[in-house]
Amino acid sequence: MSTVIIIQARVGSTRLPNKVLTDIANKPMLQRVVERCSRSTNADTVMVATTNNADDDPIVKLCESIGTPVYRGSEEDVLDRYKQAADMIQADVIVRVTSDCPLIDPEILDQAITKFEEVKPDYASNVIERTYPRGLDCEIFSRSVLDRVWNEAKQKHEREHVTPYILENPEKFTVLSIVGDTNESTHRWTVDTPEDLKLVQAIYAELGEDGAFDWKQILDFLEQNPEILQLNAGIEQKSLKD
Template sequence: MSILVLIPARMAATRLPGKPLADIAGRPMIAHVADRAAESGVGRVVVATDSAEIRDAVTACGHEAVMTGTHHQSGSDRIHEALEALDPEGRVEIVVNLQGDLPTIETSAVRAALEPLEDPTVDIATLAVAITRDEEKTNPNVVKVVGSPRGEGFLRALYFTRATAPWGEGPLYHHVGLYAYRRAALARFVSLSPSTLERREKLEQLRALEDGMRIDARIVATVPLGVDTPEDLERARIMISQGLNR
């Protein structure tokens, strides 16, 4: 399969202004994400942005960037525009949407996100991690994937929620927002309007489930650090300085 890793990035973060360009060990955060993606070896890596400042920083660090519009409401819309600009001939079969605020993402996790697509009936693949801390089970900021086991280490996603679910004995799974789309699935997804449950839960992936698309999750061991606050940024700096991001 021909695979393209796209990293959407913009400067509009409110809790951490200028987040993609935040310095970590002498390089902007967005470059560290691109480094991890490139080291995964899954395919071509491009940052999709609406900021010339981000584009210039990315290219100065030896990575590729493409400019996209300023009107996009989501990363999926941005990567779809980037895909069409980079590959108008339609050669790319799989598109990985890697968030630009995951500078310590493990390269193995990027590769693992592709594994569910080995089943041709899966439209979109993602990641999940078993929740071990009780406080995360009831935290609405920790998105849970409710799924049916599909072989060792895989779930077929039935629902995503901020609530504590499912009820009863058994594991709960933290959803990691890294997606691998079949090209046709991405095109279908961005053509849809926001759905009822998507608006209620504020979870974009529910749009796909409500339209009958299949999402499977690969279960991995750890949740990557998402950098949303100055405290997160300091943690990422420490992790990278200690070589804990491999």
């Protein structure tokens, strides 16, 4: 059975244009996401799903340069993009990650994949009841569930955001919420704004450009250096409707 991490990526961003290619410790942010996901021992492959837009040609070039499989599809119908990408790479289980998470943690991914394999729900995620820092998000579902959602989801937001159809129809799907031992949900490690980027750059500068640190080391660093948290304090998360 093939478990594939699929990272959705495009250069368009309202609050931080071209953010997926922004430099973090001498590498583009998307490459940081790919490298951290590639450290997962429970996933067989990491691939990127981007759009057919010419603006996203640099994403394809980056993926080719680092040997990462890439699929190009619809910009707005991200659900279809995931469906076609999963079909192309013949994934049995899909782990959905977004390209604005350069601190995504392979240990958390592995734990989530293990729980998904043990419990065998239709869908598992660590964001249903958020306990991990924002930016360590993952969702897991089988290709058969993806096919079903692809066939049944009709609303624009269901197509654009991939999984709302599952969460908005709990009577149709078995759902597993993955939670941590402590609540660290007040931390914001995703990158949507220049302030977010400064925080992540500071973390890489301190903990190492090789990116081999884990999320608990980040927590320790921030606890010892609380002034770093002020770099993106007050930034609000965009809603799905924004």
